Amino acid sequence: MPTSRLEAFSDGVFAIAITILIFDIKAPTNTQHLLPALIALWPSYLAYVISFLLIGLLWANHHVMFEHITRADRLLMFFNTLLLLVVAFVPFATSVLAATLRNGAGENVAVALYGATRIVAGLLFIAIWSHANRGGLIDAGVTTPAIRRMTRHILFGPATYAIGAVIGYFLPIVGVVIYALLILLYWLPIPQRKRVGQKVGSR
Amino acid sequence: MPTSRLEAFSDGVFAIAITILIFDIKAPTNTQHLLPALIALWPSYLAYVISFLLIGLLWANHHVMFEHITRADRLLMFFNTLLLLVVAFVPFATSVLAATLRNGAGENVAVALYGATRIVAGLLFIAIWSHANRGGLIDAGVTTPAIRRMTRHILFGPATYAIGAVIGYFLPIVGVVIYALLILLYWLPIPQRKRVGQKVGSR
Amino acid sequence: MPTSRLEAFSDGVFAIAITILIFDIKAPTNTQHLLPALIALWPSYLAYVISFLLIGLLWANHHVMFEHITRADRLLMFFNTLLLLVVAFVPFATSVLAATLRNGAGENVAVALYGATRIVAGLLFIAIWSHANRGGLIDAGVTTPAIRRMTRHILFGPATYAIGAVIGYFLPIVGVVIYALLILLYWLPIPQRKRVGQKVGSR
Amino acid sequence: MPTSRLEAFSDGVFAIAITILIFDIKAPTNTQHLLPALIALWPSYLAYVISFLLIGLLWANHHVMFEHITRADRLLMFFNTLLLLVVAFVPFATSVLAATLRNGAGENVAVALYGATRIVAGLLFIAIWSHANRGGLIDAGVTTPAIRRMTRHILFGPATYAIGAVIGYFLPIVGVVIYALLILLYWLPIPQRKRVGQKVGSR
Numbered sequence: 001m002p003t004s005r006l007e008a009f010s011d012g013v014f015a016i017a018i019t020i021l022i023f024d025i026k027a028p029t030n031t032q033h034l035l036p037a038l039i040a041l042w043p044s045y046l047a048y049v050i051s052f053l054l055i056g057l058l059w060a061n062h063h064v065m066f067e068h069i070t071r072a073d074r075l076l077m078f079f080n081t082l083l084l085l086v087v088a089f090v091p092f093a094t095s096v097l098a099a100t101l102r103n104g105a106g107e108n109v110a111v112a113l114y115g116a117t118r119i120v121a122g123l124l125f126i127a128i129w130s131h132a133n134r135g136g137l138i139d140a141g142v143t144t145p146a147i148r149r150m151t152r153h154i155l156f157g158p159a160t161y162a163i164g165a166v167i168g169y170f171l172p173i174v175g176v177v178i179y180a181l182l183i184l185l186y187w188l189p190i191p192q193r194k195r196v197g198q199k200v201g202s203r
Numbered sequence: 204m205p206t207s208r209l210e211a212f213s214d215g216v217f218a219i220a221i222t223i224l225i226f227d228i229k230a231p232t233n234t235q236h237l238l239p240a241l242i243a244l245w246p247s248y249l250a251y252v253i254s255f256l257l258i259g260l261l262w263a264n265h266h267v268m269f270e271h272i273t274r275a276d277r278l279l280m281f282f283n284t285l286l287l288l289v290v291a292f293v294p295f296a297t298s299v300l301a302a303t304l305r306n307g308a309g310e311n312v313a314v315a316l317y318g319a320t321r322i323v324a325g326l327l328f329i330a331i332w333s334h335a336n337r338g339g340l341i342d343a344g345v346t347t348p349a350i351r352r353m354t355r356h357i358l359f360g361p362a363t364y365a366i367g368a369v370i371g372y373f374l375p376i377v378g379v380v381i382y383a384l385l386i387l388l389y390w391l392p393i394p395q396r397k398r399v400g401q402k403v404g405s406r
Numbered sequence: 407m408p409t410s411r412l413e414a415f416s417d418g419v420f421a422i423a424i425t426i427l428i429f430d431i432k433a434p435t436n437t438q439h440l441l442p443a444l445i446a447l448w449p450s451y452l453a454y455v456i457s458f459l460l461i462g463l464l465w466a467n468h469h470v471m472f473e474h475i476t477r478a479d480r481l482l483m484f485f486n487t488l489l490l491l492v493v494a495f496v497p498f499a500t501s502v503l504a505a506t507l508r509n510g511a512g513e514n515v516a517v518a519l520y521g522a523t524r525i526v527a528g529l530l531f532i533a534i535w536s537h538a539n540r541g542g543l544i545d546a547g548v549t550t551p552a553i554r555r556m557t558r559h560i561l562f563g564p565a566t567y568a569i570g571a572v573i574g575y576f577l578p579i580v581g582v583v584i585y586a587l588l589i590l591l592y593w594l595p596i597p598q599r600k601r602v603g604q605k606v607g608s609r
Numbered sequence: 610m611p612t613s614r615l616e617a618f619s620d621g622v623f624a625i626a627i628t629i630l631i632f633d634i635k636a637p638t639n640t641q642h643l644l645p646a647l648i649a650l651w652p653s654y655l656a657y658v659i660s661f662l663l664i665g666l667l668w669a670n671h672h673v674m675f676e677h678i679t680r681a682d683r684l685l686m687f688f689n690t691l692l693l694l695v696v697a698f699v700p701f702a703t704s705v706l707a708a709t710l711r712n713g714a715g716e717n718v719a720v721a722l723y724g725a726t727r728i729v730a731g732l733l734f735i736a737i738w739s740h741a742n743r744g745g746l747i748d749a750g751v752t753t754p755a756i757r758r759m760t761r762h763i764l765f766g767p768a769t770y771a772i773g774a775v776i777g778y779f780l781p782i783v784g785v786v787i788y789a790l791l792i793l794l795y796w797l798p799i800p801q802r803k804r805v806g807q808k809v810g811s812r
Contacts, residue, residue, distance in 0.1 A: 005210060005266050011614060012218025015621025019629070019697045020222070027704040034715030038705070038722070049694065056690035060683075063614050074263075078390045081259035085252065088222045095230035096241070106237030113241070187687045208417060208469050215421025223425070277466075281593045284462035288455065291425045298433035299444070309440030316444070411620060411672050418624025426628070480669075484796045487665035491658065494628045501636035502647070512643030519647070 001072045006080060010066075013084040014059040017091060021051050024095045043101030050176070051094040053183045058087060058121060060187075061154075065125065068150060069132045070139040076131055083124040086117060093117045097176075107172035115165025115175065122158030129154050157186075204275045209283060213269075216287040217262040220294060224254050227298045246304030253379070254297040256386045261290060261324060263390075264357075268328065271353060272335045273342040279334055286327040289320060296320045300379075310375035318368025318378065325361030332357050360389075407478045412486060416472075419490040420465040423497060427457050430501045449507030456582070457500040459589045464493060464527060466593075467560075471531065474556060475538045476545040482537055489530040492523060499523045503582075513578035521571025521581065528564030535560050563592075610681045615689060619675075622693045623668040626700060630660050633704045652710030659785070660703040662792045667696060667730060669796075670763075674734065677759060678741045679748040685740055692733040695726060702726045706785075716781035724774025724784065731767030738763050766795075 025044045028037035062083075069076075093114045100110040129151065132138055138147065160182050168175015228247040231240035265286075272279075296317045303313040332354065335341055341350065363385050371378015431450045434443035468489075475482075499520045506516040535557065538544055544553065566588050574581015634653040637646035671692075678685075702723045709719040738760065741747055747756065769791055777784015 001267075001270070005214060007614060008211065008617065009214045009218055009262060009266075011618045012215055012621055013222050015618055016219055016222040016625055017225075018693070019622050019625040020226075022626075022697050022701050023629075025701050027701065027708045029708065031705075031709045031712045031715035031719070034705070034709065034718040038718070048698075052694045052697070053690065056686075056693070059618060060686050060690075063618075064610075067610070074390070077259075077263050081256065081263075081390075084221070084259070085255045088225050088255070089251075092225050092228050092230065096234075096237070099230045099232065100234045100237065103234045106234035109237040109241070110234070187683070187690075204470075204473070208413060211414065212417045212421055212465060212469075215418055216425050219422055219425040220428075223429075277593070280462075280466050284459065284466075284593075287424070287462070288458045291428050291458070292454075295428050295431050295433065299437075299440070302433045302435065303437045303440065306437045309437035312440040312444070313437070407673075407676070411616060414617065415620045415624055415668060415672075418621055419628050422625055422628040423631075426632075480796070483665075483669050487662065487669075487796075490627070490665070491661045494631050494661070495657075498631050498634050498636065502640075502643070505636045505638065506640045506643065509640045512640035515643040515647070516640070 003066055003069060003072045006072050006077060007063075007066055010062060010080060010084060011059070014055060014062070014087060017088045018052055018055040018059070021048050021055075021091050021094060024048065024091070024098055044098045046176075047094045047098035047101065050180055050183065051090055053187065054118065054179075055087060055090055057183055057186050061125065061157075065129060065150065065154075068139055068142050068146070069128075069137050071137045073135060073137065076128060076135070076137060079124055079128045079131060083121060083128065086121045086124060089117055090121075100172075108169045111168035111172045111175040111179075112165050114179065115161050115168055118161045118179075119158045119165065122154070122161065125154050125157065206269055206272060206275045209275050209280060210266075210269055213265060213283060213287060214262075217258060217265070217290060220291045221255055221258040221262070224251050224258075224294050224297060227251065227294065227301055247301045249379075250297045250301035250304065253383055253386065254293055256390065257321065257382075258290060258293055260386055260389050264328065264360075268332060268353065268357075271342055271345050271349070272331075272340050274340045276338060276340065279331060279338070279340060282327055282331045282334060286324060286331065289324045289327060292320055303375075311372045314371035314375045314378040314382075315368050317382065318364050318371055321364045321382070322361045322368065325357070325364065328357050328360065409472055409475060409478045412478050412483060413469075413472055416468060416486060416490060417465075420461060420468070420493060423494045424458055424461040424465070427454050427461075427497050427500060430454065430497065430504055450504045452582075453500045453504035453507065456586055456589065457496055459593065460524065460585075461493060461496055463589055463592050467531065467563075471535060471556065471560075474545055474548050474552070475534075475543050477543045479541060479543065482534060482541070482543060485530055485534045485537060489527060489534065492527045492530060495523055506578075514575045517574035517578045517581040517585075518571050520585065521567050521574055524567045524585075525564045525571065528560070528567065531560050531563065612675055612678060612681045615681050615686060616672075616675055619671060619689060619693060620668075623664060623671070623696060626697045627661055627664040627668070630657050630664075630700050630703060633657065633700065633707055653707045655785075656703045656707035656710065659789055659792065660699055662796065663727065663788075664696060664699055666792055666795050670734065670766075674738060674759065674763075677748055677751050677755070678737075678746050680746045682744060682746065685737060685744070685746060688733055688737045688740060692730060692737065695730045695733060698726055699730075709781075717778045720777035720781045720784040720788075721774050723788065724770050724777055727770045727788075728767045728774065731763070731770065734763050734766065 025041060025048060028034065028041075030037065072080075093110075097107075097110040097114050100106040133147065161179070164175055164178035164182060167178060228244060228251060231237065231244075233240065275283075296313075300310075300313040300317050303309040336350065364382070367378055367381035367385060370381060431447060431454060434440065434447075436443065478486075499516075503513075503516040503520050506512040539553065567585070570581055570584035570588060573584060634650060634657060637643065637650075639646065681689075702719075706716075706719040706723050709715040742756065770788070773784055773787035773791060776787060
């Protein structure tokens with residue numbers, strides 16, 4: 001099976017999950033003192049920006065990974081569905097995180113839940129990538145070094161987030177800062193991956 | 204009429220219906236005792252996972268079926284719209300199921316409603332597939348054995364769910380377990396269907 | 407400008423508007439007497455089914471119309487955006503209609519609002535189609551009789567709905583029945599339109 | 610990397626952000642005096658129409674810009690994600706604006722917030738466009754005058770909105786009128802841009 005409709009369906013889920021993050025920021029019902037009321041929503045804005053960049057990043061990684069994968073089988077579709085299940089769960093984890101930051105209670109559990117969500121997403125990326133490698137679903141034109149770089153990149157994610165989640169359970173604010181830094185770090189243009197993309201991007 | 208925009212529109216409805224399942228899991232407003240509050244939401248997580256895999260499965264089946272169907276007429280579009288109507292109804296049936304599991308009341312009706320939703324979806328798959336066969340909308344390259352396998356696969360769904368729904372009305376928990384097992388069974392890679400997909404997948 | 411991204415964007419709006427109709431059907435919070443509570447929601451189911459078939463129909467008509475139109479200019483995009491604005495308004499009109507049927511009050515205004523929404527959508531179809539004809543945006547391979555049939559089809563919609571809305575203001579239930587019949591009538595396979603589709607569908 | 614999936618993902622976010630604007634208009638719960646209750650919602654309709662045309666316009670501009678850009682790198686994807694973050698924020702800014710118009714309090718802050726949202730979106734258009742120019746991501750067939758016209762068009766947006774936001778902070782109603790006029794002005798067919806589109810549109 002070609003991967004085009006799988007990509008279209010996944011794009012849809014990523015796009016919806018990223019856009020519904022805004023539902024967690026509610027307009028103040030009392031608009032008499034609007035500016036302070038808007039400022040008081042800062043935990044929601046913070047959670048919105050972090051999660052938007054996270055889902056955007058997961059989408060970008062999904063996009064790059066599926067430029068290497070050209071065929072899908074039943075198991076790949078199953079792993080991909082599980083990944084989308086976790087992506088669609090991010091708005092809930094975000095909502096919990098924002099609620100604890102607003103309430104000033106429960107941040108450690110919320111930061112750990114958020115990190116765990118990201119780790120499971122990373123494990124599913126690993127599952128998709130290893131299955132595609134074992135099952136011969138990778139494009140024949142992709143070189144072995146390109147596959148190795150992608151593998152390293154995919155393994156790196158869950159490992160770093162696990163550290164952030166453990167630290168975040170004890171020092172929630174530090175955990176949030178680690179997540180934000182990891183997301184920005186991932187977004188920065190990484191020379192070697194760009195080269196991979198260009199090699200494969202000609203399809 | 205070619206089926207490309209029909210597939211794109213259907214992909215959109217499937218993607219939205221699957222993603223909005225998360226709306227039924229609400230972040231606890233009191234985050235003082237967050238961990239027990241999160242654990243108490245287990246019926247919502249259970250319903251979320253089952254329905255996510257169900258809609259993902261319906262999407263995958265839709266995808267495979269429309270690899271065989273290459274043209275659409277008015278009646279096919281009508282049946283497809285009815286199928287999407289039922290797919291978009293799944294989040295409601297899921298919400299009802301989760302509410303009864305949380306409340307510990309009304310599970311038998313909720314399990315039967317959930318099964319009925321799945322059965323009606325299955326009947327609409329049958330309607331689309333038989334109409335496509337009668338109306339000459341199937342790709343000329345699809346072999347008769349491939350059509351027979353698809354027909355068997357499509358008939359199998361509603362039959363097994365009907366059993367689950369009847370049992371579930373009397374033993375709700377057993378019904379939920381049957382649904383979960385049926386969904387997993389369907390997701391498992393089935394050798395003969397994969398071969399079908401590869402034959403047709405060359406378009 | 408080609409129309410492919412315009413169609414993709416429109417497909418997205420149609421798919422979201424049709425799927426969010428389900429949000430108006432809320433799971434009963436008290437599940438002790440679930441079956442009567444579910445049955446009491448009948449006005450919501452009725453409004454859901456009618457509006458799902460209506461938006462599906464508008465999508466199908468949009469699809470057929472844009473098989474004839476091959477290029478887009480700024481004004482066409484503006485008219486198309488206004489049409490999408492009305493399509494996204496349908497869930498609100500549906501919600502109002504269901505509320506009045508549940509409350510047993512205000513049905514005449516709700517039925518008129520619903521019909522007016524459909525009429526404005528129809529007028530925007532006319533605006534898009536006449537602008538495309540005047541502006542030379544129609545595919546060169548479309549024959550004059552095919553254009554005339556499409557024109558007749560497009561003019562027919564608002565005219566019949568106007569009758570339904572006027573009658574519905576005085577006899578709301580009759581108005582709802584007229585809407586339902588008109589939607590079903592439109593969905594039935596109409597021989598001449600099918601032929602148009604096949605001529606053009608070869609692109 | 611080609612831009613096709615980036616465009617599909619962006620189309621999805623634009624389509625969802627534009628459609629969920631309708632969630633801010635709630636059906637009256639008391640339908641005894643439905644007509645006055647519906648009329649009392651005029652600030653919500655006004656905000657809905659303005660924001661629908663705004664997001665539609667941003668989508669159209671995104672569409673035209675990406676007809677010039679043929680390749681994406683990591684930084685372009687990052688800027689595009691930030692732009693989508695702002696687009697998905699528009700429903701919140703709209704909801705705040707409608708709330709202040711209904712309450713008759715806080716309009717100046719709401720109008721300034723709305724304008725600021727539009728300005729940030731405009732700055733991100735500038736960031737994407739300059740990065741694409743510097744990074745050699747523009748289609749080789751695009752002429753220098755076409756690039757200059759696009760640059761002027763992109764710079765024009767935030768400048769005019771800044772004026773609207775400043776005036777709107779002191780005279781909120783005038784600010785809303787300025788926004789509405791700017792959006793309509795942008796939607797009007799501009800001869801030179803249409804020509805640009807036709808040159809590039811042949812891809």
